[in-house]
Amino acid sequence: MIETEYKNNVLTAYLKGELDHDSAAAIRTQVDAMAQSLRPSLLCLDFKDVSFMDSSGVGLVMGRYRRMKLLGGALAVKNYSDSAYKIFAMSGLEALGVLA
Amino acid sequence: MKTVNEMKLSFPSKSCNEAFARSAVAAFIMNLDPTLSELSDLKTAVSEAVTNCIVHGYRRMGGMIYISGKIFEDGRVTVKIRDKGCGIENVEQAMQPLFTTAPDEERAGLGFAVMQSFCDRVRVKSQQQKGTTVTLEKRIDRHD
Numbered sequence: 667m668i669e670t671e672y673k674n675n676v677l678t679a680y681l682k683g684e685l686d687h688d689s690a691a692a693i694r695t696q697v698d699a700m701a702q703s704l705r706p707s708l709l710c711l712d713f714k715d716v717s718f719m720d721s722s723g724v725g726l727v728m729g730r731y732r733r734m735k736l737l738g739g740a741l742a743v744k745n746y747s748d749s750a751y752k753i754f755a756m757s758g759l760e761a762l763g764v765l766a
Numbered sequence: 767m768k769t770v771n772e773m774k775l776s777f778p779s780k781s782c783n784e785a786f787a788r789s790a791v792a793a794f795i796m797n798l799d800p801t802l803s804e805l806s807d808l809k810t811a812v813s814e815a816v817t818n819c820i821v822h823g824y825r826r827m828g829g830m831i832y833i834s835g836k837i838f839e840d841g842r843v844t845v846k847i848r849d850k851g852c853g854i855e856n857v858e859q860a861m862q863p864l865f866t867t868a869p870d871e872e873r874a875g876l877g878f879a880v881m882q883s884f885c886d887r888v889r890v891k892s893q894q895q896k897g898t899t900v901t902l903e904k905r906i907d908r909h910d
Contacts, residue, residue: 687784720814720817758864
């Protein structure tokens with residue numbers, strides 16, 4: 667389970683440790699369930715404590731972007747590392763305007 | 767070119783082994799004294815290749831994944847990641863950024879693009895119903 671915070675209609679998920687295909691599945695399930703019931707206007711994924719990320723991180727961000735759109739909210743991604751940014755940039759994710 | 771060290775690993779295609787595989791490869795190259803960025807690049811590339819074996823090669827059916835690593839005299843490292851899964855129908859297409867056959871699982875289609883951008887060379891050999899071998903090559907510069 668990852669730590670989350672819900673305040674002023676903003677749901678923040680504090681991602682932690684290594685983000686890969688294995689760990690992304692559990693994060694996705696938890697964050698989606700919370701977003702579904704809380705219906706925040708903004709879902710914020712905080713990457714501050716992510717020590718490793720592969721392209722599963724892109725799938726996680728894109729999937730949450732689509733889901734938040736369906737729920738009528740927005741997505742923001744913050745505190746990601748330079749190496750995570752390298753992978754985000756490859757995906758064209760910047761064009762979505764979610765990278766803080 | 768003379769090989770100065772080598773290793774072999776095999777493990778079942780369980781997703782918990784993605785972390786094991788990249789950490790083991792990182793440990794293998796440790797005495798080359800890699801920079802943090804070289805280390806993270808190779809770990810990321812290995813993670814992508816192993817995830818491909820699990821998600822695509824074996825399509826959740828399960829099977830063994832084989833890794834062999836070599837360190838050469840000139841600081842070059844090669845890591846071969848092999849599965850005996852379904853193989854890739856069209857390697858050229860599979861290597862295109864954003865191409866994926868598993869969108870439902872939120873795969874971004876960036877595996878090969880990441881491997882290519884984080885390594886000096888990536889070779890892919892695949893035969894349908896026989897399996898796929900990905901060879902990553904990266905030079906670890908000496909820092910003395």
